[in-house]
Amino acid sequence: MISRFFIIPVIIAIGLSVTVLFMNFEEIAETKLAGVDADKDKISDRVDNCPKIKNEDQDDFDQDAVGNPCDPDDDNDGIVDVLDVFDDNPEEWSDFDFDGIGSKEDPDDDNDGVIDSMDEAPVPVSEELVATYLENIQECAKMNDGTSRLLCYSKFFGKVAEDQENNSNALELSIALSKIGLIDDCHFVSHEVGHVAFKENPSVIENLIGMDGTMCRGGYFHGVLAAYFHDVQEDGDPFPSDYNTVCNDLIGTSNYQDCVHGLGHGMVHYFEEDLESSLQMCQDMSFYQDVLCTGGVMMQYTDNVLTRQGISKNVISNLCLQSELDIVDFVECNVSTGITLAFFTDHDFEEGSKLCELIENKQGQNYCLEGLRFEIQDSEKFKAEPLTLDKREKYQPQFVEGGSKVIDIQSPAIISNFQFEPKARLISFVIDRPQYVAMYIPNEFLSSKMIVAVNGQIPDELEVKGNVLGERVSMIRFVPDDSGLVMISPLS
Known part of the structure; x- marks a missing residue:
C-alpha cells in the first residue's frame, strides 16, 4: 500500500546544511489525535471507548469495545437499551407490570394475583x-x-x-x-x-x-x-x-x-x-x-x-x-x-x-x-399516579332558560336535582360527597350579594370572583364539609 505524504516539507536547519523531512499523513493524524479529548473525561479519543460522551471508568458491559453510554444495546441481547428495562442482563428485558421483576422470572406477569401457570391471560396486552x-x-x-x-x-x-x-x-x-x-x-x-x-x-x-x-x-x-x-x-x-x-x-x-x-x-x-x-x-x-x-x-x-x-x-x-x-x-x-x-x-x-x-x-x-x-x-x-375516573373532575353544565344560558359546574362529586328560580335568583342542587365545587355563573343570574350554604352551613373554604377573565361571569368555589343540599341565594 502506498502511503500518502504531506506536500509541505518540514525543514530542519543544522549549521549551513538544510535537511528536508517528509512526515507520513497517518502518523501526524495519530499524533494530533493522541492529545484530543472531546468529552473531557481525561481519556484520549485515540483510546476512549466512548469519545463523545463521558465514560471515565470506560464501562463496557458486553465487552464489544463500545462504552456503555455510547452503546445502544449494552448487554447485546438484541433489545435497544431505551426499551430494555434490564440493560445489563442479557436474559431479561421486559417488565410490563412494573414490579421490578423481569417477565421470565416473574411468576405473575400481569400482577393480578393469579400465578401465570393458572392464569388464562397471564401476559399484559x-x-x-x-x-x-x-x-x-x-x-x-x-x-x-x-x-x-x-x-x-x-x-x-x-x-x-x-x-x-x-x-x-x-x-x-x-x-x-x-x-x-x-x-x-x-x-x-x-x-x-x-x-x-x-x-x-x-x-x-x-x-x-x-x-x-x-x-x-x-x-x-x-x-x-x-x-x-x-x-x-x-x-x-x-x-x-x-x-x-x-x-x-x-x-x-x-x-x-x-x-x-x-x-x-x-x-x-x-x-x-x-x-x-x-x-x-x-x-x-x-x-x-x-x-x-x-x-x-x-x-x-x-x-x-x-x-x-x-x-x-x-x-x-x-x-x-x-x-x-x-x-x-x-x-x-x-x-x-x-x-x-x-x-x-x-x-x-x-x-x-x-x-x-x-x-x-x-x-x-x-x-x-x-x-x-x-x-x-x-x-x-x-x-x-394517573387519575382514576372516580377522582377526576366531572364537568356538569346546567342548561337554563330553555338551553340558551348555561351555569357551568365542575366537581369530582355528582351533581343532582339542580334547580334555578330566575325571579328569586335561587340556585339549588345536591352533591353526593364532600368534594370541591367550582361554578361559573352568568352575572344576570346573581344578586350583588349572595350567600352560599351546604346543609344550611356556610363552608369554611369559600371563594367568589366577579367578571372572570373580563367576562360577565362570576366564579364561586367552595369545599363542603359533607354531602347534601347546596343553596345559593340573595343575601337579604
Missing part, C-alpha cells in the same frame, strides 16, 4: 403488542431527532390501532412505553389512535362512550373529534350547526370536558389556518366550554404551524401576535406553544426553554415557559 411490533418500535427508538421520533411513533400507533379490534389495546401500549420512557408522553400519539378509530367507525359518540378519558390525558378523544371535523371539511360540507351538542351524551362524566376540548382540535382541522373562525365557534359556547374549547384550538394550531413550518425565531415569534389576539387568547396561545414545545423536545425543560426564549415578545416568552413547565409537571404527575 402491552407486553404481547411489544413482542408483535418489536421491530417497528425499535426502528422509531433509534431515531435521534425528537420530532422525527415522535412522528414515527404516531404513524406506528396508527398501524396498531388499525390492527387491533379494541382501541384500548393501542392506548395500553402507549401508556406502557411512556412509563418505560421510550416515548416521553402518550398524549400526542394517542391522537393518532383516535384518528384511526373514527376512520374505521365514523361516529363520534360510539367511539367515545365506554372509553376511559384518563388514558393519555384525553388524547384519544381529541383525535376522534379532529378526525370528525377533518372529514366534514374534506367532504365540502358546511360547519355543523349542532357542533355544540356533539358531546352531550357525555354530560355528567369526566370525559365530557375531554370531548369539548377535542372540539377545539377539530375546529382547527376544519378552518385550518383561519384561527379567528375557530375561536369564534368556541366563544359562542358557555364560559367554561369556551375555555376548554379554546385550549384545544390553540394546542392544535401551534402544533400545526410548528410541524409544517419548523421552529425558528421568525416562526415562533409570529405564532401568537399580541396585536391580533385579545389578551385571553394571547395568553392561551403562548401557553399552548409551551405545551407543544414540550412534546417536540421530549419534555426536556432546558431544551424547551431555549425555544420559548426565541419569542421576541417578553410576555409571550414568559407564558410559553409557563405552558412548558405545566405540561412537564402534568405529564410526570400522570406517570406517577
